[in-house]
Amino acid sequence: MKVLHVITGLGVGGAEQQLRLMLRHLPARCDVVTLTNPGAVAEGLRSDGVRVRHLGMRGNRDLAALPRLARLVRHGGYDLVHTHLYRACVYGRIAASLAGTASVATEHSLGRDEIEGRPLTRGTRALYLRTERMGSATVAVSDTVAGRLRDWGVPAARIHTVPNGIDAAAFRFDGGRRRAARALLGVPEDAFVVGGVGRLVPGKRFDVTLRAVAALPGAWLLLAGDGPQAGPLRALAGRLGIAGRVRFAGECGVDGAPDVPAALAAMDVFVSASREESFGLAVVEALSAGLPVVHGPCPAVDDLPAGQVPEGATRLRCPADPAAELTDVLRRHRAGGPHRLPVPRAVDRYDIRLSGRRLMDVYAHVLGSPAPAPTHSTTPSTRRSHR
CATH class of the missing domain: 3.40.50.2000 (Glycogen Phosphorylase B;)
Known part of the structure; x- marks a missing residue:
C-alpha cells in the first residue's frame, strides 16, 4: 500500500509530531506533502527516511496549488491520500477526487468553537462539510471529536475514532x-x-x-x-x-x-x-x-x-x-x-502501535482489502521504502 500524507505545515506542533510518530508504525509506503512551512518536523521526517515535498502554497486562497497537488497524487501512483489539518483536508480531498484516488482525513483539532485555534465561522464549517463528502472516511482523534463531527452532520458511518498515540x-x-x-x-x-x-x-x-x-x-x-x-x-x-x-x-x-x-x-x-x-x-x-x-x-x-x-x-x-x-x-x-x-x-489505551493498527484498519475498510500484517522493524532503513 502506498499512501500520500498531506498536511498544512510541518512546524513543531501536536498534529505534526503525531504524524511523524505514526509513520514509524505504519506498514505502508508513505510520502508526505506539506502545503506550507517545511519546518523542523519536515527535517525529522527526512531523517526517518520519509520523502517530504513542499508544495509552496502562498495562502489559503492559492488555488494554483490545487492542480499541482492533483498531479502529484495522480503521478505518484498512490493507493490512498491521507490529509491532516483543516487547509490540507480541504485541498487534499479535492485533489484526491480530481486524481481519482480515495482519501481519508484525520480531524486533529476540532473544538466546540474553534478549529486549529481559529474561530469557527459559518463559512469554515460549510466548506469543511462540502469537501468532507469528497473523501471516503474521517478519522476523529477522540470520542469527543467524533461527537462534534456527528453534531455537524457528518454521517456516523463515515467517522472512525483512532486516538492519538504515544510511545x-x-x-x-x-x-x-x-x-x-x-x-x-x-x-x-x-x-x-x-x-x-x-x-x-x-x-x-x-x-x-x-x-x-x-x-x-x-x-x-x-x-x-x-x-x-x-x-x-x-x-x-x-x-x-x-x-x-x-x-x-x-x-x-x-x-x-x-x-x-x-x-x-x-x-x-x-x-x-x-x-x-x-x-x-x-x-x-x-x-x-x-x-x-x-x-x-x-x-x-x-x-x-x-x-x-x-x-x-x-x-x-x-x-x-x-x-x-x-x-x-x-x-x-x-x-x-x-x-x-x-x-x-x-x-495503554494510547499506545502508538495500537493507534497504527487501528489506522490500518481504516485504510483497509476504505480500500476494501485486508489490512497488511504489522511490521516489527524498528529502523527506518528496513521498515519500508519511501522512494
Missing part, C-alpha cells in the same frame, strides 16, 4: 535526566516546579498557570514550547514579579532546548489549563512520566470509562476563576512533597 517508554521518569534538565535550565534541584508543554497560544491559557504560580511563593514554572504568546507571557511574568522563577524553554529538542521527556522529568506537577482540547496529548505524556496532572477539558481523560480515570489526574471545575482553583490544587501538591506516580493503566 510511553520514551517518557519513563529518569532521575539523571531530571538533574540534567534542571541544570540546563538553571532551576534549583530542590525547587517545586510546575510545568506545561505546548504551543504558546491563547487557547492553552498558560496565563492562568502563570497567575497560579505567582500566588505560590517559591514555586517555579517551566513552559516548554513556543508561539505567538511567548512575548506577552514573558511580559506577564515580569508584571507579576516572578520572571526570575519562570523558565521559557522554547521548542522542545530545538536549538539546545530539552526534549519533551527531559522537560517532564524536570517538573513536579503538570498543568494543562486549556480552554478546550480535541485530545490532550501532552496530558497523556505527563501521565506516562508519572507526574500528577491538573487539567481542564481533556478528551484523553474525560472520555475514559468510569473507574479508569487516572488517580493522579485532577480536573479543573471553576471556569469563573481557574487561577484561584489551580492555586489551591498546586498548594496541596506542594504540601505533599515531590513524588512520582505509577504509570496509569489508561495510558
